[in-house]
Amino acid sequence: MPPKLPSPFYPLIVFLALALLFLHSSLLSSPNAQRKDLSRPTPSCDLFNGRWVQDLGKPPRPLYDETCPFHRNAWNCLRNQRDNMGAINSWKWVPRDCVLERIDPPRFLTLMRNRNIGFVGDSLNENFLVAFLCALRTADSEAKKWKRKGAWRGAYFPKFNVTVAYHRAVLLAKYEWKPRQSGPDGEVKGIYRVDVDVPADDWAHIGDFYHVLIFNTGHWWGPDKFPKETPLVFYQEGKPILPAVEMLDGLKAVLQNMAIHIHRAFPNSILKFWRLQSPRHFHGGDWNQNGSCIFNKPLEESEILRPEQLDMWFDPSNDGINKEARLLNGLIKDAIQGSHIRVLDLTHLSEFRADAHPAIWLGKKDAVQVWGQDCMHWCLPGVPDTWVDILAQSIRHSLRN
Ligand SMILES: *[C@@H]1O[C@H](CO)[C@@H](O)[C@H](O)[C@H]1NC(C)=O
Ligand SMILES: *[C@@H]1O[C@H](CO)[C@@H](O)[C@H](O)[C@H]1NC(C)=O
Secondary structure, eight states, X not given: OOOOOOGGGHHHHHHHHHHHHHHHXXXXXXXXXXXXXXXXXXXXXXXXXXXXXXXOSOOOOOSOOTTOTTOOGGGBTTTTTOTTHHHHTTEEEEESSSOOOOOOHHHHHHHTTTOEEEEEESHHHHHHHHHHHHHHHTTOTTOEEOOOTTXXXXXXXXXXXXXXXXXXXXXXXXXXXEEOOSSSOOSOOEEEEEEEEEEOHHHHTOTTOOSEEEEOOOTTSSTTTSOTTSOEEEEETTXXXXXXXXXXXXXXXXHHHHHHHHHHHSOTTSEEEEEOOOOOOOBXXXXXXXXXXXXXXXXXXHHHHSXXXXXXXXXXXXXXXXXXXXXXXXXXXXXXXXXXXXXXOOHHHHXXXXXXXXXXXXXXXXXXXXXXXBOSSOOBSSHHHHHHHHHHHHHHHHHHO
């Protein structure tokens, strides 16, 4: 028997012992115990490497619903009564080495007070913008539509004096339709002239209005947008590039020139991001061949990582759509390497989410018959809300440093 202790101390001793035990085990059990404040992303924190985890308990509700006034009908999957919206929003992206926080709209807009954010590129950036506007609106019910300076769509948040808008420039560079003037009747009905060194008008004049810019281009660089009869023809310094170059070399020239333009036109104090491709998920055929994306859960890791699986899932003719996305990503990374443009690599995390496109729920009776399924854009609320969380966290992190 130990020496008799005065009884009032017993509970205290037991408590201290338990506390020590707990402290000890929690330090030992987690390899991350050394890491300081997990909520502060460090430069080495890679938000793009992780996995989707389903929250089967009570997943946090999306920040907005079908009543958000900034929706685009075809992506308003709640209103269009898409199946599985609950399941789509029950998955959470969990980065491997850091914590991705959900955007806190009042806090974020307070940080951005008197600053503006611009998206430039194709409809996937518009998809991104709509998710962003709907989330931010929850902090300012007075938010109103804003469309100026070449913007296609946007909103002004008066409580914080913040504007967030999208400039549509699908190739980033200027391009225009030139019908065939003369010559023998051939296959070619005309050309699209692309000036690889001239930014499209829609964003050429935004000046210093924006404090944060997010660029993209990608899915227009293909034969389904510009087939043989109406090809892209590339010009530089006002003259045709000779010998004529193929589409991918044209894209390379555009990317290089746009990166130079962005560097010259916008001072380093402006935060610049380039978001990479989000993949399309047409299964069993492309968009015009009854390709389908009716899945009820994300793809498994093994389904997207092995090349032969990629072919199986994404294109029966072994010309995988996501290989294309990866190819373009390589060109984009090469072009912006060494610049002040930060990469938002949304490709990998989005690749899993074959289940989260509007598919056949497009809000219009004949849309599927005419256009096929939409396995390229994303349901809102849905995956783009994760893009928003990543962007908000990256902006916060960049402004702090
Ligand atoms: C609103 O923000 C702009 C910068 O985007 C600034 O020039 C202007 O002075 C601000 N207005 C007010 C009322 O603070
Ligand atoms: C797509 O499906 C429709 C109806 O099932 C069919 O008539 C058509 O031939 C299909 N098209 C292709 C390219 O498979």
